[in-house]
Amino acid sequence: MQNLELERTDLTPYVVLNATTGNLYFEGRAVADTMEDFFKPVHGWLKEYCKKPAAATILTARFEYVNTATQRELLDILKTMEGLLGARVVWQFLEDDEDMEECGQELAQLTKIPFDFETY
Secondary structure (H helix, E strand, O other): OOOEEEOOOOOOOEEEEOOOOOEEEEEEEEOOOOHHHHHHHHHHHHHHHOOOOOOOEEEEEEEEEEOHHHHHHHHHHHHHHOOOOOEEEEEEEOOOOHHHHHHHHHHHHOOOOOEEEEEO
């Protein structure tokens, strides 16, 4: 299975999904009006990945800001990951960014995947 890499723009995050290592990485801002379109290849890749996942799957999220549409897309991704053994999320946020910390906490409450919270 091929890895997926999506370049960052002013409105969309940088994304790297590595099938071999099980590392899923999201970084940047996610504020485009069409986040559903942006995340379509991510959802497709993840469905294929779930058929033959790595021993552990770690989603690292280092967002500067996400809009409501992105929060819905992230929740869909996390719900898909719930069936994976060894899945966990590393939610990274600026030390004084209460909004992004709260966003991660809300997502953690809505899924069964363990979350680790880290500041940078």
